[in-house]
Amino acid sequence: ETGVTQSPTHLIKTRGQQVTLRCSSQSGHNTVSWYQQALGQGPQFIFQYYREEENGRGNFPPRFSGLQFPNYSSELNVNALELDDSALYLCASSPGGTSGQETQYFGPGTRLLVL
């Protein structure tokens, strides 16, 4: 196991609602990245947090927002949920740095279903 935890494991929401997903990073890691994985697809990068600051963002609208806390845990918030937001949301932590060899370690994911 990686030591990266996510909660909740599963979630059902209705269109228009808001959701908050949580992630605890591996001990010693100060960087958290969030990914959305639609069914049958590879994960898509949402954004990354490094030492409590957003450090890169993918092609996702502003209703996807995040936060990182002093203990490096993180939240992903999605407002005004749409049916297409139904996906597996993966959190990954890494030690931090700009080297291309930074390995990201993933949590078990949160499965979100929007009805």
Added chain:
Amino acid sequence: AQKITQTQPGMFVQEKEAVTLDCTYDTSDPSYGLFWYKQPSSGEMIFLIYQGSYDQQNATEGRYSLNFQKARKSANLVISASQLGDSAMYFCAMRVTGGGNKLTFGTGTQLKVEL
């Protein structure tokens, strides 16, 4: 922009045989890292192996090895002595040094190990 291509949606292999999962990539950045992850049906992405763009030798980790052909921009994963537990989805991913810590994933290959 970076791109990862995995052209094999599904692969079958007999137990104890070796199998190669294909991955090609595209980037103009000279410094990058290539990763392979395994995703069982539970959803967690499990890191398998890493190859740096400047590494002179192919990476190996136990039964996993990476056949890195830089000129062809390919980074194929070789699994030796396949086991039933190897049945899963396998993703190739890339991170460029100048692109933050974002991982770009392919669409994955579903591997089924048969008796």
